[in-house]
Amino acid sequence: MKKILCIYYSQSGQLTEIVKNFAKPFEKSDEYSVTYANIEPVSDFRFPWKGYDFFDAFPESVNKIPCEIKPLNIQDEDYDLIVFAYSVWYMSPAIPSNSFLLSEQAKKIFKDKPVITLLGVRNMWVVAQEYVKEKILELGGHLVGNIVLRDRAENITGIITISYFVFTGKKDRFLGFFPKPGISEKDIAGANIFGEIVKNHFKNNSFDKLQEELIKAKAVKVYPYLCTVERMAFKRVFKKWANFMLNKGGAGDTARRTRVKMFAYYFPFAILLIAPVEYIFFIIFAPFRIKTIKKEIKYYSGIKLKSNL
Ligand SMILES: Cc1cc2nc3c(=O)[nH]c(=O)nc-3n(C[C@H](O)[C@H](O)[C@H](O)COP(=O)(O)O)c2cc1C
Incomplete structure (x- = not known):
């Protein structure tokens, strides 16, 4: 049986849903076991955010200063595939996610393992992902795939609606006419398609062409501007x-x-x-x-x- 570990941190539950949908194809098969490991800060960031706290998280996010986290609650530290799911805060991995990357436990878990990054973001993630790529390499892991689910709203509209979301915790239409904030329900539900693609490559024990296929399936889209x-x-x-x-x-x-x-x-x-x-x-x-x-x-x-x- 092949063992998959999904590591994630989600405040609103949006990324948790993405992870669970991504893992569905594996859950359906007897050939795989899926373990979910939620990163837990010792003192968690409050959600919905208060105005001051939101901006106060900026310097530690940008300068990659970790917070104290609890060790992952897992029995085993030896998996065949690691899914590292993270949200982006200020163009950096969310502080709890980065804190895990900097932990001693991450060294044991990532060493010599294939890793897939799975992001649930607004639309600015490339700078964070460059940093995460470096960290995975330093931890001895090999990045084999990257999937990015994002808010499809136009940039300024997305800023307004995500602000409404993070300050109220509500995922409805701001003022009744703005699009719903965050990643659409359809995209969240569709994360299983990417899980299916990963599963096909995992079955054949080769991830060489995985990213190529994920790109074809629109798992990641880069906007040059x-x-x-x-x-x-x-x-x-x-x-x-x-x-x-x-x-x-x-x-x-x-x-x-x-x-x-x-x-x-x-x-x-x-x-x-x-x-x-x-x-x-x-x-x-x-x-x-x-x-x-x-x-x-x-x-x-x-x-x-x-x-x-
Ligand atoms: C403090 C903060 C800063 C954020 N900065 C970014 C950012 O730079 N780029 C981006 O695409 N999304 C950004 N987001 C959105 C998050 O990546 C994420 O999509 C959203 O917070 C929902 O994640 P959750 O599953 O943890 O609730 C930010 C969110 C927060 C709370």
């Missing part, structure tokens, strides 16, 4: 703000509080003003960057790490 904005914003804006906020002590420090509040005012401004300006520049220069854009789509849809190409 969003990639450009993400990389630029992470390096030039997020890192600077995170360092600025962390310069003054840990959580609760009054100087930090002031800086977090300043960021809370700056963030919506940046999203609503800077992002559209970036978009215009992207469109103007796109005809001269077609080759680079094509390369980027191919690279970010794949599972290899740049340094290993």
Whole structure:
């Protein structure tokens, strides 16, 4: 019997549902056993979020500072396939997910094992995934597949609806006319299709062509404009703000509080003003960057790490 371990952290339950649907094809077969391991922070992040807490999680997310987590509640640490399912916070893996990647237990679990990453995000994930790719490699695992379920709303609409979702916990239509927030019920229910694809490759003990097939099945879609904005914003804006906020002590420090509040005012401004300006520049220069854009789509849809190409 082949053993699969699904590791995940989900606040609203959205990612939990994705994981469970993904694993359905394995659950239906006697040839596989599926273990679910929920990452539990010692002191969990409150959901729905309070305004201040939401922005206060920014510097630790961006600078990959772990929180304390409980060891995974599993009997065994030897599996044939690891599914690492995570959400993205501020272009980084959610703090509890990153805390697991940095744990001693992860070293034992990932060593020499094939790993599939399964993301449930809004739409900005490529910077986080580059980091996760590196970590998996450092842990001795081999990334064999990547699946990204995302919010299909247009960027600004998605920001408005996800804000409504994370601050209220409700997945209905904001003001009655916005699209429902987060990943659609149809996409969540359809995650089993990707599980089926993985199962076919797992059955034949070869993951060589897995990602190619996942891409054909639209398991991952890369938007070059969003990639450009993400990389630029992470390096030039997020890192600077995170360092600025962390310069003054840990959580609760009054100087930090002031800086977090300043960021809370700056963030919506940046999203609503800077992002559209970036978009215009992207469109103007796109005809001269077609080759680079094509390369980027191919690279970010794949599972290899740049340094290993
Ligand atoms: C603090 C915070 C920051 C987030 N930042 C991003 C982001 O940078 N990119 C993105 O695509 N989604 C982002 N999201 C959305 C999450 O990735 C995720 O889709 C949503 O929180 C639901 O996840 P859940 O299953 O844990 O409830 C963010 C959510 C939170 C709470």
